Amino acid sequence: MAMQMLPGFSHxxxxxxxxxxxxxxxxxxxxxxxxxxxxVGTTGPLLNVSEDAESVCAEAELPGCKxxxxxxxxxxxxxxxIKGRREAQTMEKAVCHxxxxxxxxxxxxxxxxxxxxxxxxxxxxxxxxxxxRLAKSPEARPRKIAVKxx
Amino acid sequence: MTEITKTEAxxxxxxxxxxxxxxxxxxxxxxxxTEHELIFFADMPGATPDDIQLRYDRGELxxxxxxxxxxxxxxxxxxxxxxxxxxxTFAVNEEVDPSQIEAEYKxxxxxxxxxxxxxxxxxxxxxxx
Numbered sequence: 001m002a003m004q005m006l007p008g009f010s011h012x013x014x015x016x017x018x019x020x021x022x023x024x025x026x027x028x029x030x031x032x033x034x035x036x037x038x039x040v041g042t043t044g045p046l047l048n049v050s051e052d053a054e055s056v057c058a059e060a061e062l063p064g065c066k067x068x069x070x071x072x073x074x075x076x077x078x079x080x081x082i083k084g085r086r087e088a089q090t091m092e093k094a095v096c097h098x099x100x101x102x103x104x105x106x107x108x109x110x111x112x113x114x115x116x117x118x119x120x121x122x123x124x125x126x127x128x129x130x131x132x133r134l135a136k137s138p139e140a141r142p143r144k145i146a147v148k149x150x
Numbered sequence: 151m152t153e154i155t156k157t158e159a160x161x162x163x164x165x166x167x168x169x170x171x172x173x174x175x176x177x178x179x180x181x182x183x184t185e186h187e188l189i190f191f192a193d194m195p196g197a198t199p200d201d202i203q204l205r206y207d208r209g210e211l212x213x214x215x216x217x218x219x220x221x222x223x224x225x226x227x228x229x230x231x232x233x234x235x236x237x238x239t240f241a242v243n244e245e246v247d248p249s250q251i252e253a254e255y256k257x258x259x260x261x262x263x264x265x266x267x268x269x270x271x272x273x274x275x276x277x278x279x
């Protein structure tokens with residue numbers, strides 16, 4: 001930091017930053033629930049999405065969902081829809097002491113940043129993590145233009 | 151409908167890079183009890199059976215799932231969740247038999263069965279007529 005500060009003040013700032021970090025970590029933990037995050041404004045799993053030149057990738061945590069309980073659709077050329085359900089855990093002659101895991105049907109729709117080819121979409125479920133790879137349509141891929149010299 | 155705006159990175163994307171030893175997530179858990187056992191179901195997606203350490207010591211059940219960092223290829227556009235280890239402990243009051251504890255990990259869910267000791271199981275007493 002370019003600015004000179006009193007040692008006591010920089011210590012105070014550091015402590016405040018640490019507090020902020022701890023607090024946001026706590027918040028992340030609260031948000032961790034599968035169907036719980038109000039900020040997203042939808043019911044449905046939380047998503048991480050990335051893109052590279054050829055594709056868009058999306059990932060969601062869907063623990064307890066079987067393969068046949070999850071449906072992935074591409075609507076039009078740039079919408080991804082994930083639908084699914086998780087069956088409630090029921091046990092015969094059992095007392096339930098704690099029930100935190102959610103059991104509902106869910107739908108999550110996402111507008112993709114680029115057009116994709118609906119025929120080239122792969123979805124894989126592994127250890128409760130769904131990973132979807134959508135190949136971009138050729139028009140949506142960046143094209144390298146050769147620069148002509150003199 | 152979630153819209154992705156390319157320029158704006160969500161605040162989570164700037165979260166601390168450190169994880170592992172100090173940054174744990176608490177798995178969501180259901181607990182059931184039957185006459186013979188206690189059953190725990192914990193959502194721990196992204197681990198493998200080998201990554202899960204389960205410990206029971208004098209009434210304390212420790213669930214610890216190590217989750218290998220995974221990254222999506224390319225540039226992140228939307229980050230709604232973070233990946234990290236799962237850790238949670240439970241105090242178990244029922245007298246369980248530690249040698250009989252069984253666990254399985256399937257579809258990202260850890261299921262732990264803790265059978266009760268014979269002597270604490272309810273016993274039906276026959277009533278003589």
